[in-house]
Amino acid sequence: MSVRPVAVELSELEDFDWQRLFGNPAPVELEIGTGKAGFLLRRAQAHPQGNFLGIEWANKFYRYAVDRMQRWQVTNVRMLRTDAAHFIRAVCPPCSLTALHVYHPDPWPKRRHHKRRLFQRPVVDAAVACLVPDGHWAVQTDHAEYFAVIRELLLGHPELYEVPFDDPEFSVEAARVATNYEIKYLRQGRTLYQIAVKRKSPCGSA
Numbered sequence: 001m002s003v004r005p006v007a008v009e010l011s012e013l014e015d016f017d018w019q020r021l022f023g024n025p026a027p028v029e030l031e032i033g034t035g036k037a038g039f040l041l042r043r044a045q046a047h048p049q050g051n052f053l054g055i056e057w058a059n060k061f062y063r064y065a066v067d068r069m070q071r072w073q074v075t076n077v078r079m080l081r082t083d084a085a086h087f088i089r090a091v092c093p094p095c096s097l098t099a100l101h102v103y104h105p106d107p108w109p110k111r112r113h114h115k116r117r118l119f120q121r122p123v124v125d126a127a128v129a130c131l132v133p134d135g136h137w138a139v140q141t142d143h144a145e146y147f148a149v150i151r152e153l154l155l156g157h158p159e160l161y162e163v164p165f166d167d168p169e170f171s172v173e174a175a176r177v178a179t180n181y182e183i184k185y186l187r188q189g190r191t192l193y194q195i196a197v198k199r200k201s202p203c204g205s206a
């Protein structure tokens with residue numbers, strides 16, 4: 001069997017299909033904004049039977065993450081450099097993700113920059129449609145005001161219900177996902193805010 005490259009080309013997004021991307025029909029998890037992808041690497045290593053896509057916009061971190069996956073020879077990870085909001089809204093097939101991970105999304109604290117935030121209603125609606133029923137969506141941030149916005153968007157969504165963040169099935173051991181930012185912020189003594197939700201509805205009705 002040929003080894004597929006970690007890096008996904010944007011041209012592969014035309015007629016996008018998870019099975020074609022990974023070469024098998026296993027369940028797919030998506031991490032948005034991987035940074036250096038420490039979480040995605042550990043998650044993929046712990047679940048070799050699953051498929052994992054990481055999306056990272058910053059070229060420096062994207063290349064770091066691709067290189068890291070290659071060095072560890074994980075075959076179940078693909079990395080894509082694009083705007084995750086675009087992927088979620090225009091590319092991600094409906095009812096196809098078992099889990100969505102978003103850890104420390106850029107908070108864009110200035111009010112005039114809020115429109116750049118990932119968590120906005122159209123993106124949340126599209127992300128919910130990407131999840132399978134009972135699909136899991138976990139979010140963590142150190143930014144209290146952004147967290148309040150995220151919490152309201154997720155808990156106010158009629159298709160989502162809250163579940164405990166610390167769920168071993170999603171490798172959030174002892175309430176920690178241990179991303180690079182999490183490690184840095186905990187060392188600084190910052191408070192971290194966490195939420196996890198699942199999709200309620202059967203496919204076709206969200």
Ligand SMILES: C[S@@+](CC[C@H](N)C(=O)[O-])C[C@H]1O[C@@H](n2cnc3c(N)ncnc32)[C@H](O)[C@@H]1O
Pocket residue numbers: 032033034035036055056057058061082083084085102103104105106118179180181182
């Ligand atoms: C604060 S860092 C967190 C990185 C990692 N999740 C962690 O916890 O260590 C946020 C990351 O999200 C990426 N990012 C921000 N907006 C994005 C978007 N629209 N699409 C893809 N990546 C994005 C940034 O480039 C950055 O690497």
